[in-house]
Amino acid sequence: MVTTTRVSNANMMSFNEKLSRFSLVLFIPMCVVLFLSIVVLFSAGGGSWTPFALSQLMKIVFGLFVFFFVTFSNIKTWIKSAYFIYAIALILIILVTFVGDVGMGAQRWLSIGGINIQPSEFIKIALVLALARYFAWFNSIELSQFKNYLIPILMLFVPFVLICAQPDLGTGISLALITVGMFYIVGANKKWFLIAGILALLAAPVVWYGGMHDYQRSRIITFINPELDAKGSGYQINQAKIAFGSGGIIGKGYMSGTQSQQSFLPEKQTDFIFTMLGEEFGFIGAFMLLMIYTFIVIMLFWAAKTCRNRFGQLICFGFMLNFFIYYFINISMVLGILPTVGVPLPLMSFGGSSLISLLFGFGLCQNAHIHKDQQLSSRGF
Numbered sequence: 001m002v003t004t005t006r007v008s009n010a011n012m013m014s015f016n017e018k019l020s021r022f023s024l025v026l027f028i029p030m031c032v033v034l035f036l037s038i039v040v041l042f043s044a045g046g047g048s049w050t051p052f053a054l055s056q057l058m059k060i061v062f063g064l065f066v067f068f069f070v071t072f073s074n075i076k077t078w079i080k081s082a083y084f085i086y087a088i089a090l091i092l093i094i095l096v097t098f099v100g101d102v103g104m105g106a107q108r109w110l111s112i113g114g115i116n117i118q119p120s121e122f123i124k125i126a127l128v129l130a131l132a133r134y135f136a137w138f139n140s141i142e143l144s145q146f147k148n149y150l151i152p153i154l155m156l157f158v159p160f161v162l163i164c165a166q167p168d169l170g171t172g173i174s175l176a177l178i179t180v181g182m183f184y185i186v187g188a189n190k191k192w193f194l195i196a197g198i199l200a201l202l203a204a205p206v207v208w209y210g211g212m213h214d215y216q217r218s219r220i221i222t223f224i225n226p227e228l229d230a231k232g233s234g235y236q237i238n239q240a241k242i243a244f245g246s247g248g249i250i251g252k253g254y255m256s257g258t259q260s261q262q263s264f265l266p267e268k269q270t271d272f273i274f275t276m277l278g279e280e281f282g283f284i285g286a287f288m289l290l291m292i293y294t295f296i297v298i299m300l301f302w303a304a305k306t307c308r309n310r311f312g313q314l315i316c317f318g319f320m321l322n323f324f325i326y327y328f329i330n331i332s333m334v335l336g337i338l339p340t341v342g343v344p345l346p347l348m349s350f351g352g353s354s355l356i357s358l359l360f361g362f363g364l365c366q367n368a369h370i371h372k373d374q375q376l377s378s379r380g381f
Contacts, residue, residue: 013370013371015072018072018370019072021369021370021372022071022366022370023299023303023366023369025299026296026299026300026303026362026365026366026369027366029292029295029296029299030296030347030362032292033289033292033293033296033346033347033348034060034347036277036289036348037056037060037273037347037348037349037350038053038056038057038060039254040273040276040277040280040348041053041056041269041273041350043254043255043257043260043261043276043280044260044268044269044273044276044350045269046255046261047255052269052350055350056350056355059351059352059355059356060355062352062356063352063355063356063358063359063360064359066356066359066360066363067359067360067362067363067366068363069363070360070363070364070366070367071363071366071367071370072367072370073367075311075312075367075368075370075371075374075376076376078129078315078364078367079133079311079376082129082130082132082133083130083133085126085129085130086123086126086127086129086130086155088126089119089122089123089126089127089159090123090126090158090159092110092117092119092122092123093119093120093123093159093162093163094162095110095119096108096109096110096119096120096162096166097162097165097166100166101116107166108120108166108168115352117352117353118351118353118354119353120159120163120166120168120171121171121353121354121357122353122357123159123163123175124171124174124175124178124322124357125319125322125357125358125360125361125364127155127156127159127175127178127179128178128182128314128315128318128319128321128322128361129315129318129364130155131152131155131179131182131314131318132182132311132314132315132318133311134151134152134155135152135182135186135310135314136309136310136311136314136376137310137377138186140187143186143187143188144187144189146189146192149183149188149192152179152182152183153179155179156175156176156179159175160172160175160176163175167213167216168342169212169216169341170329170341170342170343171342171343173329173341174322174325174326174329174343177321177325178318178321178322178325180193180196181317181318181321182314182317182318182321185314185317185318186314219339219340219341220339222234222237222339222340223237223336223338223339223340235266236266236267236272236340237334237336237340239259239264239265239266240265240272240275240334240335240336241335241336242259242264243257243259243260243264243265243275243276243278243279244274244275244278244279244286244334244335246258246259246279247278247279247280247281247282247283247285247286248282248283249282249283249284250281250282250283250284251278251279251280251281251282251284251285252279252280252282253280254280254281255280256280257276257279257280258279259275259279260275260276260279260280265279269349269350270344270349270350270351271330271333271334271340271342271343271344271345271349272334273345273348273349273350274286274289274330274331274334274345274348275334277289277348289348290327290331293323293327293346296323297320297323297324300316300317300319300320300323300365301316301317301320303316303365303368303369303372304316304317304320304368306369306372307368307369307372308372308373308374308375309371309372309374309375309376311368311376312367312368312369312371312372312374312376313368315364315365315367315368316365316368316369319361319362319364319365322361323346323358323361326343326344326345326346326358327345327346329341329343330343330344330345330346330349331345346358
């Protein structure tokens with residue numbers, strides 16, 4: 001007896017049917033992290049809703065509107081608009097080069113209607129979407145031919161160069177890792193990764209002397225020996241280690257962290273928010289957040305594996321890589337395992353661009369899960 005699986009038609013799927021397929025096991029941990037971010041940002045503001053918590057809450061509300069819109073829209077909309085979204089994100093990156101606002105020594109922001117946005121955060125999701133659209137309908141023979149990877153390499157190269165020139169090495173590295181991960185997932189020849197690794201090693205001296213700023217080299221040197229410039233380039237990481245270590249097992253208590261509350265810890269509301277969490281809630285609090293992140297990654301992997309169409313699979317796999325790279329680099333950075341780079345902690349750090357781009361990505365994964373049985377064509381019909 002041959003059994004058949006019913007394949008849903010996205011155009012005919014009712015809202016109630018979409019709602020029944022909505023993944024609560026992915027949505028609930030996402031909301032837990034968002035709630036925890038408000039709790040920690042309230043403490044970062046000295047027990048006040050301003051300047052961080054209330055502003056972030058408003059961004060979360062807007063971000064959730066984006067999330068639900070993307071979640072319950074037709075998946076074919078994202079197939080048709082994938083390259084357009086990537087093009088818009090790339091144009092914004094180019095605009096930053098010419099008319100971007102400078103802050104903290106980097107030109108990374110655009111001011112649009114009085115709102116500052118960081119386009120480099122949006123290009124991460126746009127690149128995943130465009131690569132998923134590009135690779136979804138290639139067969140195994142086409143995926144074994146190097147010529148079919150030239151366009152994706154170009155799709156990475158242009159924003160990578162522009163972002164590193166801002167300078168924003170952390171985001172540039174994240175983009176490269178996401179792309180390499182996507183290449184691996186679609187089945188690129190393993191020899192190509194070895195060749196790319198050798199070329200990267202050969203290019204390292206050129207990048208070190210000709211492609212990096214003095215402060216970037218200083219951060220790497222400080223990473224190797226934090227005590228070399230404890231009051232200069234090593235100040236952030238040393239204070240982060242002191243704060244995190246002083247939290248012990250259970251923490252110093254909510255709003256009772258000495259390093260963070262007395263402003264010894266720089267950027268406690270953004271890149272170093274994990275350190276503040278560790279100081280106030282201890283190893284237990286930090287470990288619980290890490291477990292939530294890990295659970296989210298597992299659920300994204302599960303969503304990818306259960307999706308019957310390649311486009312949805314690649315969306316979930318690509319976003320899973322993006323999310324993992326976000327928190328792996330940030331947490332490794334604040335613990336001194338990696339050099340200091342400007343990568344926010346996903347869903348936790350203060351700021352709108354990273355938050356909204358991530359919620360857009362979560363919406364795409366929910367959308368892929370809802371339409372996991374949908375058969376799709378490259379035209380989106």
